[in-house]
Amino acid sequence: MxxxxxxxxxxxxxxxxxxxxxxSACGKDGGGEQAPxxxxxxxxxxxxxxxxxxxxxxxxxxxxxxxxxxxxxxxxxxxxxxxxxxxxxxxxxxxxxxxxxxxxxxxxxxxxxxRERILGDMLVESVVSDAVNENAIRGLYQEQLKLAKRSEEIRARQIVVGTPAEAEQVRKLLAAGASFEALAMERSTDAATRFNGGDLGYFTTDVMPEAYDAALKDAKAGQVVGPFATEGGFAIVKVEDRRLEQPITLEAARPQIVRFLTYDQIRDLLEKLRGRAKVEVLVKGDGARPVPPADAPKAAPQPKTQTPTTQTPQAKGAQP
Incomplete structure (x- = not known):
């Protein structure tokens, strides 16, 4: 050493x-060779x-x-x-x-x-290990899948230009058979999407500017809509696909589910123990119980994919 x-x-x-x-081990053989x-x-x-x-x-x-x-x-x-x-x-x-x-x-x-802290930790570990098992995790995951509301997602590409005249030129080129991706890389002024062919990835319309919501509301897969005015200029959008929003996977949801089940078990255990015990608090206070940890879920996790809100269309990687 x-x-x-x-x-x-x-x-x-x-x-x-x-x-x-x-x-706590006084009187016992502290040097025993049997593996613990x-x-x-x-x-x-x-x-x-x-x-x-x-x-x-x-x-x-x-x-x-x-x-x-x-x-x-x-x-x-x-x-x-x-x-x-x-x-x-x-x-x-x-x-x-x-x-x-x-x-x-x-x-x-x-x-x-x-010693009390150690024994308390051991009790909590025992209760949690018995209750927070694979069946419980999968059961809560399936329960939340049934409760979750799935919105419709759209995958689209866009070309953003500065003037109505430029937008009309792009529309005519597309109508003549020009490649949408090639035109996006050549003509679009949106730096976030132009170099990936205008690809916006999958999104729900509620995270997009209002003009996109109105333009894409009834558009079908394969349809080109626009031009329409946006904050960045004038946009022409091609709808690539429409589908129900993909639920979060079990593996992605697992850490949050485990935290929720763990906190739930500890809370129930403490409530039962306090219900059986006579606890007298001898100091004055507001009587409030300690608040749970900041990362403890307040309710069962909702396995719903969240897409960050943007003011202008942002590039997002296409999902498989």
């Missing part, structure tokens, strides 16, 4: 957790007590270095660094016990609080 390592601020938090676990998890690997020993790969992974997750369930290669630099910190925590905790710091009343309160 490097003697010149800088002291890490989070080491104290780790020490409290290590002391809490040591305190199936397939676990012994990666170090501190005064004869084994440090397991799962100990290192748990610390890496606690620090936000990896996500829950992500692998951590025992040969990686990150693993060795976190292992170094776990060893430091165990050495500090062991020395604190030798000095009987755990017997101090203040220390015992802090240890008890750390």
């Amino acid at each position: 490097a003697a010149a390592r800088s002291f890490r601020p989070f080491l104290l938090a780790g020490l409290m957790a290590a002391l809490a676990l040591s305190f 998890e199936r397939g676990d690997q012994a990666v170090a020993r501190v005064d004869g007590k084994t440090v397991w790969a799962s100990d290192v992974k748990r610390e890496a997750v606690a620090q936000g270095l990896i996500g829950e369930g992500e692998p951590l290669d025992a040969s990686s630099e990150l693993f060795r660094r976190v292992l170094d910190e776990v060893v430091d925590q165990k050495l500090l905790a062991s020395e604190a016990l030798k000095r009987k710091l755990d017997k101090d009343p203040v220390a015992q309160r802090r240890l008890a609080a750390a």
Whole structure:
């Protein structure tokens, strides 16, 4: 271990957790060689007590270095660094016990609080892992698909020019069989779309300027409409396709669904526990319950594709 390592601020938090676990395990064999998890690997020993790969992974997750369930290669630099910190925590905790710091009343309160946090986290993890499963995720996704209202999408190309005379020239060239894409690249003044043949991608008319909504409302696939006045000049638009708006995929919706189901389970668990317990708040206040995290959905997620509102037609990549 490097003697010149800088002291890490989070080491104290780790020490409290290590002391809490040591305190709760008094009288048990702390140096047992049986792996705590199936397939676990012994990666170090501190005064004869084994440090397991799962100990290192748990610390890496606690620090936000990896996500829950992500692998951590025992040969990686990150693993060795976190292992170094776990060893430091165990050495500090062991020395604190030798000095009987755990017997101090203040220390015992802090240890008890750390133990309660750990047990609370374990309960939440257990409840969430049982409830937030693939069936629940797919079930909520299908439920929201049935509830979601799907608008009609249009895929179109446009040519924008500065004057009515230029627009009329473009219209005549198109009527004579000229390529819409080629004319868009040659004549259009809209920098956002001219170099991809005027392609606007798929959009719903509510995100477009009012003139587009009126012009495209009844247009059929393959039809050329315009010219009509827009903020950027005069537009001629070719409708390539009309279809129902594509729903969000399960994989794209999965993170939001998991957050919603997780928050829902935690809320229900706390409501049940508070309903069974006698809780007396002895300080004055407005009585408001803590607000949920900012990223916790307030209602079931609506799997509806959103298209940013624009004041002028913007280039969008065509969807498959």
